[in-house]
Amino acid sequence: MKILVTGGLGFIGSNFVRHMHDSADIVVVDAQKYGSNPANVKDLEYEFVKGDICDYELMCKLVKETDAVVNFAAETHVDRSISSPYSFIVSNVNGTYTILEAIRTCNPRARLVHISTDEVYGDIEEGSFKEDDILRPSSPYSASKASADLLVLAYVRTYALNAVITRCTNNYGRYQFPEKLIPKAIIRAISNMKIPIYGTGKNVRDWIFVDDHCEAIKMVLNNGDKGEIYNVASGAEKTNLELVSAILAIMDKPDLVEFVADRPGHDLRYSLDYSKTMELGWKPQHKFEKGLEETIEWYLSNEWWWNFLADDKILHPTPWKLEW
Ligand SMILES: NC(=O)c1ccc[n+]([C@@H]2O[C@H](COP(=O)([O-])OP(=O)(O)OC[C@H]3O[C@@H](n4cnc5c(N)ncnc54)[C@H](O)[C@@H]3O)[C@@H](O)[C@H]2O)c1
Numbered sequence: 001m002k003i004l005v006t007g008g009l010g011f012i013g014s015n016f017v018r019h020m021h022d023s024a025d026i027v028v029v030d031a032q033k034y035g036s037n038p039a040n041v042k043d044l045e046y047e048f049v050k051g052d053i054c055d056y057e058l059m060c061k062l063v064k065e066t067d068a069v070v071n072f073a074a075e076t077h078v079d080r081s082i083s084s085p086y087s088f089i090v091s092n093v094n095g096t097y098t099i100l101e102a103i104r105t106c107n108p109r110a111r112l113v114h115i116s117t118d119e120v121y122g123d124i125e126e127g128s129f130k131e132d133d134i135l136r137p138s139s140p141y142s143a144s145k146a147s148a149d150l151l152v153l154a155y156v157r158t159y160a161l162n163a164v165i166t167r168c169t170n171n172y173g174r175y176q177f178p179e180k181l182i183p184k185a186i187i188r189a190i191s192n193m194k195i196p197i198y199g200t201g202k203n204v205r206d207w208i209f210v211d212d213h214c215e216a217i218k219m220v221l222n223n224g225d226k227g228e229i230y231n232v233a234s235g236a237e238k239t240n241l242e243l244v245s246a247i248l249a250i251m252d253k254p255d256l257v258e259f260v261a262d263r264p265g266h267d268l269r270y271s272l273d274y275s276k277t278m279e280l281g282w283k284p285q286h287k288f289e290k291g292l293e294e295t296i297e298w299y300l301s302n303e304w305w306w307n308f309l310a311d312d313k314i315l316h317p318t319p320w321k322l323e324w
Contacts, residue, residue: 001023001024001025001067001068002024002025002026002027002065002066002067002068003020003024003025003026003027003066003067003068003069003070003221004027004029004062004063004066004068004069004070005017005020005026005027005028005029005070005072006028006029006030006053006069006070006071006072006073006095006099007030007036007053007071007072007073007074008026008028008029008030008041008046008072009028009030009032009036009037009038009040009041010030010035010036010037010040010072010073010076010177011035011040011171011173011175011176011177011180011210012072012115012171012210012213012214013028013030013070013072013073014037014040014041014175015040015173015174015175015210015211015213015214016070016072016214016217017041017044017046018041018044018214019211019214019215019218020214020218021044021045021046025047026046026047027046027047027048027049027062027065027066028041028046028047028048028049029049029050029051029053029058029059029062029073030048030049030050030051030073031050031051031052031053031073031091032050033075033091034177035076035077035177037175037177037305037309039305040175049062052091052095053071053073053091053095053096053098053099054090054091054094054095054098055098056098056101056102059098059099059101059102059106060102060105060106061106062102063099063102063103063106063107063110064106064107066107066110067110067111068110068111068112068113068221069099069103069110069111069112069113070112070113070115070217070221071096071099071112071113071114071115072115073091073095074088074091074092074095074115074144074145075087075088075091075092075141075144076141077141077179077180078119078139078141078142078263079179079263080141081139081140081141081144082139082140082263082264082265085140085144088140088141088144089140089144089147092141092144092145092147092148093144093147093148093151095148096114096148096151096152097148097151099112100112100151100152100155100161100163103155103161103163104155104159104161108159108160108161108162109162110162111162111163111164111221112152112161112162112163112164113163113164113165113166113217113220113221113224114148114149114152114163114164114165114166115166115168115217116145116146116148116149116165116166116167116168116229117142117145117167117168118167118168118169118170118206118231118233118270118271118272119137119138119139119141119142119145119267119270120135120137120142120145120146120149120167121133121134121135121136121137121167121270121272122135122136122137122138122142122267123138123267123268123269123270124269124270124271125268125269127271128271128272128273129231129271129272129273130231130273130276131167131228131229131230131231131276132229135149135150138265138266138267139265139267149165149167149229152165153165153227153229156226156227157227162226163226163227164220164221164224164225164226164227164228164229164230165228165229165230166216166217166220166229166230166231166232166277167229167230167231167232167272168208168213168216168231168232168233169205169206169207169208169232169233169234169270169272170205170206170207170208170270171207171208171209171210171213172207172208172209172210172291172292172295173209173210173211173291173294173295173298174210174295174298174299174302175305176210177309178306178309178310181240181243181244182243182247182292182295183299183306185243185244185247185248186247186251186295186296186299186300187299187306187310188256189247189248189251189253189256190251190299190300192253192254192256193256194256194257194258195244195248195256195257195258196258196259196260197240197241197244197257197258197259197260198240198259198260198261198262198263198266199259199261199262199263199266200241200259201239201240201241201244201257201259202239202240202241202268203239203240203266203267203268203269204237204238204239204268204269204270204271205237205238205240205243205269205270206233206234206235206236206237206270206271206272207234207236207238207243207288207291207292208232208233208234208236208284208286209234209284209285209286209291209294209295211285211286212232212234212284212285212286213232215282215285216230216232216277216282217232219277219280219281219282220277220280223280223281224280228276230274230276230277230280231272231273231274231276231277232272232274232277233271233272233274233284234284234286234288235274235284236287236288237269237271238288241257244257245257246289246292247292247296250292250293250296251296
Protein backbone atom coordinates (compact mmCIF):
# COMPACT_ATOMS: atom_id res chain seq x y z
CA MET A 1 0.00 0.00 0.00
CA LYS A 2 1.25 3.48 -0.86
CA ILE A 3 0.33 6.18 1.64
CA LEU A 4 0.65 9.93 1.21
CA VAL A 5 1.27 11.42 4.65
CA THR A 6 0.63 15.15 4.77
CA GLY A 7 2.40 17.00 7.59
CA GLY A 8 4.68 13.97 8.02
CA LEU A 9 7.54 16.03 9.44
CA GLY A 10 5.47 17.21 12.42
CA PHE A 11 5.02 15.53 15.79
CA ILE A 12 2.28 12.96 15.17
CA GLY A 13 2.85 12.70 11.40
CA SER A 14 6.50 11.73 11.88
CA ASN A 15 5.60 9.20 14.57
CA PHE A 16 3.04 7.77 12.12
CA VAL A 17 5.68 7.50 9.38
CA ARG A 18 7.86 5.61 11.89
CA HIS A 19 4.89 3.41 12.87
CA MET A 20 4.03 2.51 9.27
CA HIS A 21 7.26 2.50 7.35
CA ASP A 22 7.80 -1.27 7.59
CA SER A 23 4.34 -2.07 6.23
CA ALA A 24 3.73 0.62 3.58
CA ASP A 25 5.43 2.81 0.98
CA ILE A 26 5.40 6.28 2.45
CA VAL A 27 5.45 9.61 0.65
CA VAL A 28 5.58 12.67 2.90
CA VAL A 29 4.42 16.09 1.79
CA ASP A 30 5.14 18.90 4.23
CA ALA A 31 5.44 22.67 3.86
CA GLN A 32 8.12 22.64 6.59
CA LYS A 33 6.47 25.22 8.83
CA TYR A 34 7.64 25.90 12.38
CA GLY A 35 6.36 22.61 13.88
CA SER A 36 8.14 20.45 11.34
CA ASN A 37 11.53 18.86 11.77
CA PRO A 38 13.23 16.54 9.25
CA ALA A 39 15.32 15.19 12.13
CA ASN A 40 12.19 13.39 13.38
CA VAL A 41 12.48 10.85 10.56
CA LYS A 42 16.12 11.18 9.50
CA ASP A 43 16.84 7.50 10.14
CA LEU A 44 13.91 6.29 8.00
CA GLU A 45 13.51 5.61 4.30
CA TYR A 46 10.66 7.50 2.70
CA GLU A 47 10.04 9.83 -0.23
CA PHE A 48 9.84 13.51 0.67
CA VAL A 49 8.14 16.30 -1.25
CA LYS A 50 8.38 19.81 0.09
CA GLY A 51 5.02 21.43 -0.64
CA ASP A 52 1.81 22.94 0.57
CA ILE A 53 -1.48 21.05 0.82
CA CYS A 54 -3.16 24.20 -0.54
CA ASP A 55 -1.35 23.64 -3.87
CA TYR A 56 -3.97 21.84 -5.99
CA GLU A 57 -1.63 20.93 -8.87
CA LEU A 58 0.84 19.33 -6.50
CA MET A 59 -1.82 17.51 -4.49
CA CYS A 60 -3.46 16.20 -7.68
CA LYS A 61 -0.12 14.81 -8.86
CA LEU A 62 0.62 13.16 -5.50
CA VAL A 63 -2.90 11.84 -4.95
CA LYS A 64 -2.91 10.21 -8.41
CA GLU A 65 -0.02 7.99 -7.33
CA THR A 66 -1.32 6.89 -3.95
CA ASP A 67 -3.76 4.40 -2.42
CA ALA A 68 -4.46 6.46 0.68
CA VAL A 69 -3.93 9.92 2.11
CA VAL A 70 -3.52 10.51 5.85
CA ASN A 71 -3.94 14.21 6.49
CA PHE A 72 -1.99 15.47 9.50
CA ALA A 73 -0.96 18.79 7.92
CA ALA A 74 -2.34 21.65 9.97
CA GLU A 75 -1.51 24.67 12.03
CA THR A 76 -1.87 23.24 15.52
CA HIS A 77 -1.03 25.56 18.40
CA VAL A 78 -4.14 27.09 20.02
CA ASP A 79 -2.19 30.07 21.40
CA ARG A 80 -0.90 30.92 17.95
CA SER A 81 -4.44 30.66 16.56
CA ILE A 82 -5.53 33.28 19.09
CA SER A 83 -2.77 35.74 18.19
CA SER A 84 -2.97 35.19 14.40
CA PRO A 85 -5.86 33.01 13.16
CA TYR A 86 -5.51 33.51 9.41
CA SER A 87 -2.89 30.86 8.70
CA PHE A 88 -5.13 28.36 10.53
CA ILE A 89 -7.99 29.04 8.14
CA VAL A 90 -5.64 28.71 5.17
CA SER A 91 -3.92 25.43 6.10
CA ASN A 92 -6.68 23.74 8.05
CA VAL A 93 -9.74 24.70 5.98
CA ASN A 94 -8.43 25.56 2.49
CA GLY A 95 -5.78 22.86 2.78
CA THR A 96 -8.32 20.14 3.60
CA TYR A 97 -10.61 21.43 0.85
CA THR A 98 -7.73 21.20 -1.64
CA ILE A 99 -6.97 17.61 -0.64
CA LEU A 100 -10.65 16.70 -1.04
CA GLU A 101 -10.79 18.34 -4.47
CA ALA A 102 -7.56 16.62 -5.51
CA ILE A 103 -9.00 13.23 -4.53
CA ARG A 104 -12.38 13.94 -6.14
CA THR A 105 -10.91 15.07 -9.45
CA CYS A 106 -7.64 13.15 -9.72
CA ASN A 107 -8.10 9.81 -7.91
CA PRO A 108 -11.59 9.24 -6.46
CA ARG A 109 -10.62 5.71 -5.40
CA ALA A 110 -8.05 6.98 -2.89
CA ARG A 111 -8.90 6.50 0.77
CA LEU A 112 -8.64 9.57 3.04
CA VAL A 113 -8.06 9.46 6.78
CA HIS A 114 -8.52 12.99 8.04
CA ILE A 115 -6.87 13.61 11.41
CA SER A 116 -9.05 15.82 13.58
CA THR A 117 -9.19 16.62 17.27
CA ASP A 118 -11.36 16.35 20.38
CA GLU A 119 -11.28 20.15 20.51
CA VAL A 120 -13.98 20.36 17.81
CA TYR A 121 -16.60 19.35 20.41
CA GLY A 122 -15.63 22.14 22.81
CA ASP A 123 -15.51 21.39 26.52
CA ILE A 124 -17.74 19.25 28.72
CA GLU A 125 -18.15 19.42 32.50
CA GLU A 126 -19.33 15.83 33.00
CA GLY A 127 -19.55 12.76 30.81
CA SER A 128 -17.85 12.24 27.44
CA PHE A 129 -18.53 13.25 23.85
CA LYS A 130 -19.67 10.71 21.29
CA GLU A 131 -18.95 11.04 17.59
CA ASP A 132 -22.38 12.41 16.67
CA ASP A 133 -22.44 15.11 19.35
CA ILE A 134 -22.79 18.72 18.28
CA LEU A 135 -19.60 20.66 17.47
CA ARG A 136 -18.94 23.73 19.62
CA PRO A 137 -15.33 24.73 18.96
CA SER A 138 -13.95 27.48 21.19
CA SER A 139 -10.75 28.69 19.55
CA PRO A 140 -9.86 29.69 15.98
CA TYR A 141 -7.80 26.46 15.87
CA SER A 142 -10.67 24.17 16.85
CA ALA A 143 -13.12 26.10 14.65
CA SER A 144 -10.82 25.59 11.65
CA LYS A 145 -10.57 21.86 12.44
CA ALA A 146 -14.37 21.58 12.82
CA SER A 147 -14.82 23.34 9.47
CA ALA A 148 -12.47 20.85 7.83
CA ASP A 149 -14.40 17.92 9.37
CA LEU A 150 -17.65 19.24 7.91
CA LEU A 151 -16.08 19.54 4.46
CA VAL A 152 -14.86 15.93 4.67
CA LEU A 153 -18.34 14.70 5.62
CA ALA A 154 -19.92 16.74 2.82
CA TYR A 155 -17.53 15.21 0.26
CA VAL A 156 -18.45 11.73 1.46
CA ARG A 157 -22.16 12.47 1.11
CA THR A 158 -22.08 14.43 -2.15
CA TYR A 159 -19.22 12.80 -4.05
CA ALA A 160 -19.05 9.41 -2.27
CA LEU A 161 -15.41 9.99 -1.34
CA ASN A 162 -13.89 7.14 0.66
CA ALA A 163 -13.03 9.22 3.71
CA VAL A 164 -13.01 8.72 7.47
CA ILE A 165 -12.23 11.09 10.35
CA THR A 166 -10.39 10.47 13.61
CA ARG A 167 -10.77 12.84 16.57
CA CYS A 168 -8.07 12.34 19.15
CA THR A 169 -7.28 13.84 22.53
CA ASN A 170 -3.95 15.37 23.59
CA ASN A 171 -0.93 13.39 22.41
CA TYR A 172 2.43 13.17 24.12
CA GLY A 173 5.69 11.40 23.32
CA ARG A 174 8.96 11.82 21.44
CA TYR A 175 9.46 14.56 18.80
CA GLN A 176 6.81 16.97 20.11
CA PHE A 177 7.68 20.60 19.39
CA PRO A 178 8.84 22.26 22.64
CA GLU A 179 6.15 24.95 22.72
CA LYS A 180 3.55 22.33 23.75
CA LEU A 181 2.92 21.75 27.47
CA ILE A 182 4.71 18.44 28.17
CA PRO A 183 8.01 19.08 26.33
CA LYS A 184 7.98 22.68 27.54
CA ALA A 185 7.57 21.54 31.16
CA ILE A 186 10.33 18.91 30.83
CA ILE A 187 12.79 21.29 29.17
CA ARG A 188 12.16 24.11 31.64
CA ALA A 189 12.41 21.70 34.58
CA ILE A 190 15.82 20.53 33.37
CA SER A 191 17.06 24.11 33.92
CA ASN A 192 15.00 24.62 37.11
CA MET A 193 12.97 27.32 35.36
CA LYS A 194 9.43 28.17 36.44
CA ILE A 195 6.75 26.28 34.50
CA PRO A 196 3.79 28.46 33.50
CA ILE A 197 0.31 27.01 33.95
CA TYR A 198 -2.75 28.88 32.73
CA GLY A 199 -5.34 30.08 35.26
CA THR A 200 -5.78 27.76 38.23
CA GLY A 201 -4.37 24.66 36.52
CA LYS A 202 -7.74 22.88 36.79
CA ASN A 203 -8.27 22.42 33.03
CA VAL A 204 -8.57 18.71 32.31
CA ARG A 205 -7.14 16.91 29.27
CA ASP A 206 -7.07 13.23 28.32
CA TRP A 207 -3.47 12.28 27.48
CA ILE A 208 -2.66 9.56 24.98
CA PHE A 209 0.78 8.23 24.10
CA VAL A 210 1.47 9.06 20.44
CA ASP A 211 2.10 5.41 19.45
CA ASP A 212 -1.41 4.52 20.61
CA HIS A 213 -2.83 7.28 18.42
CA CYS A 214 -0.77 6.04 15.44
CA GLU A 215 -2.05 2.49 15.92
CA ALA A 216 -5.64 3.79 16.07
CA ILE A 217 -5.10 5.65 12.78
CA LYS A 218 -3.73 2.48 11.20
CA MET A 219 -6.79 0.57 12.45
CA VAL A 220 -9.19 3.21 11.09
CA LEU A 221 -7.28 3.37 7.79
CA ASN A 222 -7.66 -0.40 7.34
CA ASN A 223 -11.00 -1.11 8.97
CA GLY A 224 -12.95 2.11 9.50
CA ASP A 225 -16.23 2.50 7.65
CA LYS A 226 -16.49 5.15 4.96
CA GLY A 227 -18.03 8.39 6.22
CA GLU A 228 -17.58 7.48 9.90
CA ILE A 229 -15.91 9.43 12.67
CA TYR A 230 -13.78 7.68 15.29
CA ASN A 231 -12.91 9.18 18.69
CA VAL A 232 -9.46 8.23 20.00
CA ALA A 233 -8.49 8.66 23.67
CA SER A 234 -6.81 6.84 26.56
CA GLY A 235 -9.06 7.65 29.52
CA ALA A 236 -6.09 9.20 31.39
CA GLU A 237 -7.74 12.50 32.33
CA LYS A 238 -5.46 14.86 34.25
CA THR A 239 -5.65 18.49 35.27
CA ASN A 240 -2.77 20.57 33.94
CA LEU A 241 -1.56 20.93 37.52
CA GLU A 242 -1.61 17.14 38.06
CA LEU A 243 0.27 16.66 34.80
CA VAL A 244 3.05 19.14 35.58
CA SER A 245 3.29 17.87 39.16
CA ALA A 246 3.73 14.32 37.82
CA ILE A 247 6.55 15.51 35.53
CA LEU A 248 8.28 17.32 38.42
CA ALA A 249 7.94 14.24 40.65
CA ILE A 250 9.44 11.89 38.03
CA MET A 251 12.29 14.36 37.45
CA ASP A 252 12.78 14.78 41.21
CA LYS A 253 12.40 18.56 40.97
CA PRO A 254 10.96 21.06 43.47
CA ASP A 255 7.64 22.86 42.87
CA LEU A 256 8.42 25.07 39.83
CA VAL A 257 4.77 25.79 38.98
CA GLU A 258 3.88 29.40 38.21
CA PHE A 259 0.23 30.28 37.55
CA VAL A 260 -0.18 32.82 34.74
CA ALA A 261 -3.16 34.70 33.26
CA ASP A 262 -5.59 32.28 31.66
CA ARG A 263 -5.83 31.72 27.90
CA PRO A 264 -8.89 33.52 26.41
CA GLY A 265 -11.75 31.06 25.81
CA HIS A 266 -9.83 28.27 27.57
CA ASP A 267 -11.77 24.99 27.45
CA LEU A 268 -12.20 23.48 30.91
CA ARG A 269 -12.37 19.76 30.19
CA TYR A 270 -12.14 17.48 27.16
CA SER A 271 -13.42 13.94 27.38
CA LEU A 272 -14.23 11.40 24.68
CA ASP A 273 -16.20 8.19 24.54
CA TYR A 274 -13.91 6.06 22.35
CA SER A 275 -15.85 2.78 22.49
CA LYS A 276 -16.61 2.91 18.75
CA THR A 277 -12.88 2.80 17.92
CA MET A 278 -12.37 -0.01 20.46
CA GLU A 279 -15.01 -1.99 18.54
CA LEU A 280 -12.60 -2.01 15.58
CA GLY A 281 -10.22 -4.02 17.77
CA TRP A 282 -8.00 -1.15 18.97
CA LYS A 283 -7.23 -0.19 22.52
CA PRO A 284 -4.62 2.10 24.09
CA GLN A 285 -1.61 0.11 25.28
CA HIS A 286 0.40 2.69 27.21
CA LYS A 287 -0.36 3.49 30.83
CA PHE A 288 -0.04 7.22 31.48
CA GLU A 289 2.69 7.03 34.17
CA LYS A 290 4.86 4.68 32.09
CA GLY A 291 4.38 6.70 28.89
CA LEU A 292 5.24 9.91 30.72
CA GLU A 293 8.41 8.37 32.17
CA GLU A 294 9.41 7.15 28.71
CA THR A 295 8.79 10.62 27.25
CA ILE A 296 10.82 12.38 29.93
CA GLU A 297 13.64 9.89 29.42
CA TRP A 298 13.59 10.60 25.68
CA TYR A 299 13.87 14.39 26.14
CA LEU A 300 16.65 13.92 28.71
CA SER A 301 18.59 11.70 26.30
CA ASN A 302 17.98 13.75 23.13
CA GLU A 303 19.00 17.29 23.93
CA TRP A 304 20.50 17.49 20.41
CA TRP A 305 16.93 17.33 19.06
CA TRP A 306 15.35 20.10 21.13
CA ASN A 307 18.29 22.32 22.07
CA PHE A 308 18.22 24.57 19.01
CA LEU A 309 14.40 24.79 19.18
CA ALA A 310 14.42 26.05 22.77
CA ASP A 311 14.20 29.78 22.13
CA ASP A 312 11.72 32.38 23.39
CA LYS A 313 8.82 30.24 22.13
CA ILE A 314 9.24 27.95 25.08
CA LEU A 315 10.72 30.50 27.43
CA HIS A 316 7.84 32.94 27.14
CA PRO A 317 5.04 31.89 29.48
CA THR A 318 2.01 33.11 27.47
CA PRO A 319 2.76 33.26 23.73
CA TRP A 320 -0.64 34.71 22.83
CA LYS A 321 0.20 37.82 24.86
CA LEU A 322 3.00 38.67 22.45
CA GLU A 323 0.64 40.09 19.87
CA TRP A 324 -2.43 40.96 21.93
N1 LIG B 1 -0.86 17.22 19.03
C1 LIG B 1 -2.02 16.79 19.51
O1 LIG B 1 -2.14 16.54 20.72
C2 LIG B 1 -3.17 16.52 18.59
C3 LIG B 1 -4.33 15.93 19.10
C4 LIG B 1 -5.38 15.65 18.24
C5 LIG B 1 -5.30 15.94 16.90
N2 LIG B 1 -4.16 16.53 16.42
C6 LIG B 1 -4.09 16.80 14.98
O2 LIG B 1 -3.03 16.00 14.45
C7 LIG B 1 -2.40 16.67 13.35
C8 LIG B 1 -0.92 16.76 13.59
O3 LIG B 1 -0.67 17.46 14.82
P1 LIG B 1 0.81 17.67 15.36
O4 LIG B 1 0.70 17.90 16.82
O5 LIG B 1 1.68 16.61 14.84
O6 LIG B 1 1.18 19.05 14.65
P2 LIG B 1 2.60 19.66 14.27
O7 LIG B 1 2.39 21.13 14.33
O8 LIG B 1 3.68 19.04 15.04
O9 LIG B 1 2.78 19.22 12.73
C9 LIG B 1 2.02 19.75 11.69
C10 LIG B 1 2.81 19.54 10.41
O10 LIG B 1 1.99 20.01 9.34
C11 LIG B 1 2.81 20.77 8.47
N3 LIG B 1 1.94 21.74 7.77
C12 LIG B 1 1.22 22.76 8.32
N4 LIG B 1 0.55 23.41 7.37
C13 LIG B 1 0.85 22.80 6.19
C14 LIG B 1 0.47 23.02 4.84
N5 LIG B 1 -0.36 24.03 4.52
N6 LIG B 1 0.94 22.19 3.89
C15 LIG B 1 1.79 21.18 4.20
N7 LIG B 1 2.21 20.94 5.45
C16 LIG B 1 1.74 21.74 6.44
C17 LIG B 1 3.84 21.45 9.35
O11 LIG B 1 4.98 21.85 8.62
C18 LIG B 1 4.12 20.32 10.36
O12 LIG B 1 5.15 19.49 9.91
C19 LIG B 1 -3.10 18.02 13.24
O13 LIG B 1 -4.06 17.94 12.23
C20 LIG B 1 -3.76 18.23 14.59
O14 LIG B 1 -4.92 19.02 14.47
C21 LIG B 1 -3.09 16.84 17.23
